[in-house]
Amino acid sequence: MKRIIPMWIAIIGGFAMMLSSFVPLAESAGEMFADVFNVVAAIAFVLGAGSLAKQHLEKLSRRDAGWGYSIITLGSFLITLFIGLLKIGIHPNPSFPQAAYSGSNDAEGSAWSWIYEYMITPLTSTMFALLAFFVASAAFRAFRAKNTEAILLLVTAFIVLLGRTFAGVVLTGWFPDWASGLRLENLSIYVMQVFNTAGNRAIMIGIALGVAATGLRILFGIDRSWLGGGDA
Amino acid sequence: MRITHKIPRRIVTNQSCKRVAAFVFMLMCYAGAFAFETRGDGSVPIAPTARIVVAQNTSTPPQESATSTPVAVSATPARPLFNSEKTALLLWIVFIGAAVTVSVWLAKSGRPIRIRRIAALEAVDNAVGRATEMGRSILFVPGIQDMDNIQTVAGLTMLGRVAKTAAEYDATIEVPTCRSLVMEAARDTVRASYLSAGRADGFSADRITYITDDQFGYVAHVVGSMVREKPATCFYMGCFFAESLIFAETGNAIGAIQIAGTAESSQLPFFVAACDYTLIGEEFFAASAYLSGEPAQLGTLRGQDVGKFAVGVLIVLGALASTILIVTPNSAPVVWFFDILQKVLGG
Numbered sequence: 001m002k003r004i005i006p007m008w009i010a011i012i013g014g015f016a017m018m019l020s021s022f023v024p025l026a027e028s029a030g031e032m033f034a035d036v037f038n039v040v041a042a043i044a045f046v047l048g049a050g051s052l053a054k055q056h057l058e059k060l061s062r063r064d065a066g067w068g069y070s071i072i073t074l075g076s077f078l079i080t081l082f083i084g085l086l087k088i089g090i091h092p093n094p095s096f097p098q099a100a101y102s103g104s105n106d107a108e109g110s111a112w113s114w115i116y117e118y119m120i121t122p123l124t125s126t127m128f129a130l131l132a133f134f135v136a137s138a139a140f141r142a143f144r145a146k147n148t149e150a151i152l153l154l155v156t157a158f159i160v161l162l163g164r165t166f167a168g169v170v171l172t173g174w175f176p177d178w179a180s181g182l183r184l185e186n187l188s189i190y191v192m193q194v195f196n197t198a199g200n201r202a203i204m205i206g207i208a209l210g211v212a213a214t215g216l217r218i219l220f221g222i223d224r225s226w227l228g229g230g231d232a
Numbered sequence: 233m234r235i236t237h238k239i240p241r242r243i244v245t246n247q248s249c250k251r252v253a254a255f256v257f258m259l260m261c262y263a264g265a266f267a268f269e270t271r272g273d274g275s276v277p278i279a280p281t282a283r284i285v286v287a288q289n290t291s292t293p294p295q296e297s298a299t300s301t302p303v304a305v306s307a308t309p310a311r312p313l314f315n316s317e318k319t320a321l322l323l324w325i326v327f328i329g330a331a332v333t334v335s336v337w338l339a340k341s342g343r344p345i346r347i348r349r350i351a352a353l354e355a356v357d358n359a360v361g362r363a364t365e366m367g368r369s370i371l372f373v374p375g376i377q378d379m380d381n382i383q384t385v386a387g388l389t390m391l392g393r394v395a396k397t398a399a400e401y402d403a404t405i406e407v408p409t410c411r412s413l414v415m416e417a418a419r420d421t422v423r424a425s426y427l428s429a430g431r432a433d434g435f436s437a438d439r440i441t442y443i444t445d446d447q448f449g450y451v452a453h454v455v456g457s458m459v460r461e462k463p464a465t466c467f468y469m470g471c472f473f474a475e476s477l478i479f480a481e482t483g484n485a486i487g488a489i490q491i492a493g494t495a496e497s498s499q500l501p502f503f504v505a506a507c508d509y510t511l512i513g514e515e516f517f518a519a520s521a522y523l524s525g526e527p528a529q530l531g532t533l534r535g536q537d538v539g540k541f542a543v544g545v546l547i548v549l550g551a552l553a554s555t556i557l558i559v560t561p562n563s564a565p566v567v568w569f570f571d572i573l574q575k576v577l578g579g
């Protein structure tokens with residue numbers, strides 16, 4: 001029963017979503033299932049927050065390595081929750097001046113907005129900036145000319161990289177008109193529009209068919225590994 | 233070798249019902265599509281009760297009014313029963329669905345199925361075994377999207393297989409998640425896998441944790457935990473964006489064996505460059521069926537291949553038709569064929 005009910009919910013929900021895509025009259029059914037999903041996700045968020053708190057409280061009580069960071073995590077979580085729920089620093093909505101909590105958390109000058117702008121955004125940007133170094137190290141490894149395929153990859157990468165910068169124009173801009181196709185900027189466009197697009201489309205077709213087959217496997221109840229496998 | 237299965241009667245009845253329901257649904261959609269396609273004028277049907285005939289202006293000269301026709305205006309236009317713009321898509325779904333259903337039926341009847349070897353999936357057992365031998369954990373990252381994303385669902389089906397192998401090998405599996413609903417689903421999946429492996433006592437819900445919905449906050453946690461705990465094996469299965477390379481490069485730096493799978497084509501090059509094995513696009517969705525080895529599931533892969541073959545044929549025909557059209561632009565049969573092809577492709 002524990003597997004049959006989720007399986008049938010998935011089957012009915014899946015068919016309803018499919019139907020809503022083709023039958024305009026059934027659009028509301030699709031929207032209803034999307035709303036149900038949002039409600040379930042919101043309820044699950046409480047479980048997620050509980051899991052986070054439990055994980056860090058256990059770490060604190062055991063005095064595991066790095067338990068100090070758990071204090072920071074829990075403290076940040078509670079402060080943000082407190083500020084968000086109580087809408088600290090937020091003025092009431094001009095349309096409802098009598099309602100103290102009618103303002104939006106996103107309003108300029110609010111404490112929540114300040115946390116987002118001056119703490120979360122810089123931290124996110126810092127993590128994102130690390131990507132530049134990882135790209136460099138991955139490119140260094142990927143473009144090592146150890147065999148024919150790697151050499152082809154290296155040459156193609158150089159053409160595209162140079163062709164998309166001013167360096168490409170400076171290096172090959174003097175080519176006469178009859179050889180303009182060999183200019184790096186034009187070669188780069190050719191590589192991206194022909195080879196890259198063809199490869200990308202092949203992958204996209206495979207993905208579309210894979211999505212369809214996976215959807216059918218789940219809708220028909222053939223694949224139940226997401227329920228832990230076995231018979232229902 | 234003929235594959236025989238003893239399937240309980242209840243399950244057969246269940247599956248038959250489901251198949252019949254799906255078939256009836258497909259037929260209804262198919263019939264609906266054609267019923268509306270045959271109108272031919274592409275007009276939106278208006279319910280008779282909603283028609284209002286606008287009275288003609290009395291000052292209009294009689295000769296003009298004789299030629300003018302009443303204007304039908306819809307006050308509350310009825311919505312069509314079928315969205316005819318999506319006919320081609322529906323027909324494709326019906327075709328793929330039929331190919332999958334027939335392939336499953338053939339596979340169940342004992343027809344041998346040859347599936348090409350996928351190196352990344354062959355390496356799963358070795359990767360889990362390596363973690364066991366080294367006495368280190370396995371890290372499984374199910375992407376950063378919620379359960380409404382098919383890639384996350386595919387990632388969790390893969391998690392079920394990996395967790396079962398890990399349970400059999402007595403290895404530890406850690407699953408940090410970016411969405412609380414994914415955490416709950418992952419817990420159920422891993423719990424069921426441990427149960428089916430006969431190792432229910434080895435399951436610990438605390439190893440499947442919710443971190444944060446924030447993309448880079450999640451990245452910070454996972455990367456930090458990778459550097460500290462140095463898992464022997466890392467799986468990245470799901471929907472990834474900018475974090476893909478950060479995960480894969482960190483895993484590479486700590487010397488973990490890495491197997492990735494995603495349908496985000498923009499992230500595939502990063503995984504290919506930094507991981508030991510990568511499931512590219514359709515391979516990712518085939519992973520669960522491939523690892524299960526069940527004829528019914530393998531049959532769906534054959535159905536997928538039939539769809540791929542059909543697409544290949546259409547691409548070749550389209551390329552030929554457009555080439556002929558450039559050489560002989562006024563060739564009526566080719567123009568007609570090209571038009572048909574565009575309709576089939578929903579263009």
